[in-house]
Amino acid sequence: MKTSRETTARNRAKILGIAGQLFRERGLDGVSVAEIMASAGLTHGGFYRYFASKEALAAEACSLVAQQTETDWHTARDTDAEDGLAVLLSRYLTAEHRDSAATGCIYAALGCEVGRSSDDMLHQIFAEGLEGLLGILTEASPEPSATERRRAAIGRLSSLAGALMLARATKGTELSDQILAETRHWLESIQTPPPTP
Amino acid sequence: MKTSRETTARNRAKILGIAGQLFRERGLDGVSVAEIMASAGLTHGGFYRYFASKEALAAEACSLVAQQTETDWHTARDTDAEDGLAVLLSRYLTAEHRDSAATGCIYAALGCEVGRSSDDMLHQIFAEGLEGLLGILTEASPEPSATERRRAAIGRLSSLAGALMLARATKGTELSDQILAETRHWLESIQTPPPTP
DNA sequence: AAAATTAGATGATGACTGTCATCTTAAATC
């Protein structure tokens, strides 16, 4: 049956939200179109009224998650004007984040799969999303020069995503908790290189 | 037809080698049993004489790749007794490594997928393999105390795997090359924290 | 050399997948 314009819009948003969670939890290839639609309370048939393909849904869902993450990071950093960097590190490198991939960082959850994807749109979306986070991290970085802040932001972001990924890959072992704790400790201990005179 | 014992052993090794490459290139779920067997010059039917399941093959193939990587890192570090760490960094964070996943780091290639896997054996294999690399990295780290060396090794390993994963996820964009270059530069610039008196 | 064993080929199974055609019914438009 036909539904109202509002209901249609709500359904579209719901599909995108559910997809963003399921994709992060089980991978782009690990979730079927039918399952996403069922989780949104619909049947599989109507899917193609909303999206041209599963690939198109993946791109839009990833883009949406990336935007939301950027907003979250922004407010998290502004929680502590003195040391926004410490807030970001301490929120990211936790067992809770490791154990809730569905609502966590999309780069640590889907980075490997996107790297293998033949869909260049996904690479573009990931690059734009990462640039957004890098902007926030760069501003929160204490290094003296802009070049160094940008460099350190890239290094720190790589450490964060890498540590979360490895902690998940080793979950259930002692090493998993160590990776989170020690990477956080290490990042907090890193000294600014002395200004070259 | 039946084949000789040597041929059988050679075929088993070939299946494992091919699987190790295909899995890294396309993901554990991205390759079929039939394709692995065909790449090894066999048909799909004989597969279950070698392995109990695809899952069992994945575990054994990952374990083998992990061992080979540990050997490679060991010899790479010993290339330069003065600064083995710099050798490891400069070999890992390159465009060639990013563009040849089939023969590259298994942790950056399959970390996300293994993190989602319900097979605890894979988590164990990854943990053991990572511990091997951490041992090499710890010995090559310049920090004064053993605790700090271990911590820095974990941080550096997270940075390496994370940077490679993100560089692949953003391949084709400017950011991809920057992630490799800047992370390497950043890791080389990191100062040892001053000894707490 | 005969008998027993088994590596690997062929083929089938049931399950799952993305996508599309069709139908129903309610909303939107006139």
Add this chain to the structure above:
DNA sequence: GATTTAAGATGACAGTCATCATCTAATTTT
């Protein structure tokens, strides 16, 4: 209120997959 439109359900399509049963021929064992 009548007509048009389209959201979403139902069902089907062709393709892929992991796994297994069966068959064969060559190696091992006796």
